[in-house]
Amino acid sequence: MTPDQYCDDKAAKSGSSFYASFRFLPEPTRLAITALYAFCREVDDVVDETHDEGVARTTLNWWRKEIANLYDGTPQHPVTRALKPHVARLQLPREQLLQIIDGMEMDLTQARYNSFADLRQYCYLVASVVGLLSARIFGVSNPATYVYAEKLGLAFQLTNIIRDVGEDARRGRIYLPVEELQRFNVPAAELLAYRESDNFRDLMLFQIERAEALYAEALAALPAEDRKAQRAGLVMAAIYRATLDEIKLDGPQKVLNQRLSLGGARKLWLAWKTWMFA
Incomplete structure (x- = not known):
């Protein structure tokens, strides 16, 4: 091989x-x-x-x-x-590849984040840096494309966190910021017990709205001259946004007890459609 x-x-x-x-x-x-x-x-x-x-x-x-x-x-x-x-x-x-390793290492010692600012730094290392490297691989002629790539990486990671809340809880990890759990009156113990509630649903709707806003900001930041080169990122955005839509329609509180994933055929259809018309 x-x-x-x-x-x-x-x-x-x-x-x-x-x-x-x-x-x-x-x-x-x-x-x-x-x-x-x-x-x-x-x-x-x-x-x-x-x-x-x-x-x-x-x-x-x-x-x-x-x-x-x-x-x-x-x-x-x-x-x-x-x-x-x-x-x-x-x-x-080289520094960016090392930053990815640094971000992964954070999961060995940190299972909670007090604020969204704290979570954002983790997301930068494990996802936004990947976005920056990916944008470079796809081709950048306008440096503003890196703004798009950083925001898109953050949106992807927040989508992963939303989708994987239950799976992460089973590993003892809660990525949702403590401040926001408190604001929506969702005790961490309820997450670790996989207990769905109206408060948890409202918390997840808030998370989804923030991720959706970041997708919009990222796409608005992408310069027209780099749009064709960055189509692979746009394909990923289409698939991830469709995943958020499905979570919202299915009931966002259900992520505690099930992991929603789009089927392979739908992913390919979204990929083809976005690639052709992006």
């Missing part, structure tokens, strides 16, 4: 909405973004699938050293070997 095949297999097995948006890209761009996505999956899996915190930290430090190897031209892992041809060609910043 080649490094590119390894990355493609990693991305395909994830079942992610992101993978659906890669299919229409020219090969060099598709290979680069798939390698980046596989890197994100690798470091995320370290935190989610390693039950020993010490082992997880050691593995993340190994990845930091592997990023150094990548920029020295001697990567060892299939993912970094797949990234190697694109690092210099696209001038991918």
